[in-house]
Amino acid sequence: MSKVTVIFVHADGREQLAKTEAGVTVLQLAHELGFELEGACEGNMACSTCHVIVDEQHFERLPVASEAEEEMLDLALGLTATSRLGCQVLLTKDLDGLKLYLPKAARNMMGF
Structure with a gap:
């Protein structure tokens, strides 16, 4: 199975390349x-x-x-026109090279 490459840009501007199998979400990859x-x-x-x-x-x-x-995105801090929820972005071969920016802050409305 081929790997999918994702480029994460951290809040401090640091870029980090990650490779994973297709079929995982951005959230799952970030947690891994x-x-x-x-x-x-x-x-x-x-x-x-x-x-x-x-x-x-x-x-x-x-x-x-x-x-x-x-x-749900309406509740996010720093919402942009290209904002998405990481749990809803399923990584596929078509998304190879995807570049994502991790926000500086998040709003937890669940109380955890």
């Missing part, structure tokens, strides 16, 4: 790597703490966000 991407609802799309900002050049390659995801 120990990155600061909370995911308070454990990927159940009940919070916005896994908010990531997709590089404009790669955003059009993603499937359109569902209405439920859009509603």
Whole structure:
């Protein structure tokens, strides 16, 4: 199986390249790597703490966000036109080279 490459840009501007198998979410990959991407609802799309900002050049390659995801994104700090929830971005071969920015802060509305 071929690997998918993802470039994470941390809040301090540091870029980190990651490779994974297709079929995992951005949130799962970030947790495997120990990155600061909370995911308070454990990927159940009940919070916005896994908010990531997709590089404009790669955003059009993603499937359109569902209405439920859009509603959760409205709760995210630093929302942009290319914001997505990491739990909803499934990494596929078509997304190889995806560049994502990790926000400086997250708002945990779940109280955890």
